[in-house]
Amino acid sequence: MIPRTLFKPEHEEFRRMVKRFIEQEVMPHHERWESQQHVDRELWNRAGELGLLCLTIPEEYGGIGADRVYSTVLMEEQSYAGATGPGFSVHSDIVANYICNFGTGAQKRDWLPKMASGEAVGAVAMSEPGTGSDLQSITTRAEKDGDDYIINGSKIFITNGYLADIVVVVAKTGDSGEGAKDSSLILVEANRDGFSKANPLQKIGMKAQDTCELYFDNVRVPQSNLLGEVEGQGFIQLMRELSWERLIIAILSVSAARAALENTLEYTRDRKVFGQAVSSYQNSRFKLAEMKTEIEIGQVFVDRCIEEVLENRLAPEAAAAAKLWTSELLCRVVDEGLQLHGGYGYMLEYPIAKAYIDSRAGRIYGGTNEIMKELIARSL
Template structure:
């Protein structure tokens, strides 16, 4: 419908390279990764070789120094084809940002080049059993002992957790009772004594993306692993990055909807019922028209938010609205796609069926959509 004007020729060339990488090195293995519940470790190294990791990080720290549209291209191309296994966005656009924005020079020079090359996989550990979206109620704590922190507690639903080498952990470092002022972000290396990972969780969808529970049994790390100049800044650090993190979900959601639409259109053009293609029936054409229109609306909203990201002007309210609307959109479009596929829409060898079980999580992670409504309502 409306042309997209965000991307330049550099982004377009990058998109072609990303498509080749996904077609040749991701999708042929994705079904096997779904069985083992995580991608192969060497894929991270290969992505690093191609410059697909930490793209917005400056060159002095191993990145390419690109804008966030390069990250957007990679996220879109993964979502168009249902490549939900590689957790590149969490690694490059969340974990690396925390280290770059809040880390010391030593932390940045040590970890960011390794993350950009794929030598180190990053994860962020926020959610705990029983806390959900309520970060101020977490129980994991870091207690000072000499020059170290002793970390105890557990985290759940951690993307990249099973293969992670470095984890940004949200912990309590104070007991003021105010919640947000007690939180800090601390780096924990996977090899620390007392740190352990459970097997990948058995999820309904997104089976190739490793998601697991992490345990911290009196894990000792130096106080120099604190992100930021002082304790108690964790909540404000999280809030500073959350708008972009929620827009990431919106980017993924619209692209998922587009991929589902494309697969459904192709199927209805090819599949014949009562002597004619399914797309020849008015109901099918009207449903496809509705899907196409809603996706176009969602894409324009997301693209406008991306323009604000490039200017540093994206608000929490706009990001919450984008995440809310597009994650709901993805589920609607995918559900219609399943219906138009008929019985085959329920078969996992068809992309639309995989999208059906993969897309539902978008309304939950990054803060549930009920939380998004609450954030938007605060501005009324």
């Protein structure tokens, strides 16, 4: 198969450190985190101590100023291990980016060092109970009152929401009737009066990742919490970052598919049926060959998209295609892998079973795959 050329020796050294961290600090606790529906707060502090948070943020704000290949390494290793609990990519590669790219000097100084150290956990609040992927139809509103905003509304499906200390909130600040021109991004601290969190949502998969609903009841924040300093820039800011966010899902998906294949290969080589290894039957070999081929094809496309990110020219439709293809691929690979496990594939003690319930969300979050098809179609 085609060798990957993205990674330099320093990336591979970082990978070895990440792998040790996941083996020692994450996986021994993951089952317990699934029961409590969120990771321990101390995990964030430990990740910060080791320099695993906010990797691409400039050193002056607490990061290490690394390229996004380092972020890719961290995401891949989490995905290979099935460590779906830690919401590091949302915190480091989405929330921190919004603050770093659009925030004022004061906002960056206030929050980025705390996020890099793990002292503060970040979340982004887009989806609402009645809007789903339609971000232009949000109803959460921020009304001016003197030098403040007063925010009312609710958000749902918020990753890191339960432990969040700072939330980037998408809110309406205008009345033009044109959704794209009426939204803004506003920083809301979790200790503000009127801001509350529900208990983590009961999900069918990804149970260790804290996901909850957030409520804003006359939450007062200073207008200086506006990201970008000018109202009505929210949708533009979202669009600038969404391509990378969707590629994150693609990176996680193709890595999880590779892990599912490896787990299936190991099982089918060891498992005997009628005196032969399951992997020795032609049907098994052909299924495994198909899975391997599709994963390699997907990996090449994702790696090319990462190269485009490094050159600041990833097209939105390419990111949408990567997210669409790899999240669908992951579900196919996991389903085939589970089938080759037979009855044991339905047992949660096997990684393929957990992958089966964890993988389904990829076709929904980051914009449903139906939305991805619409975005791709618009570019035709």
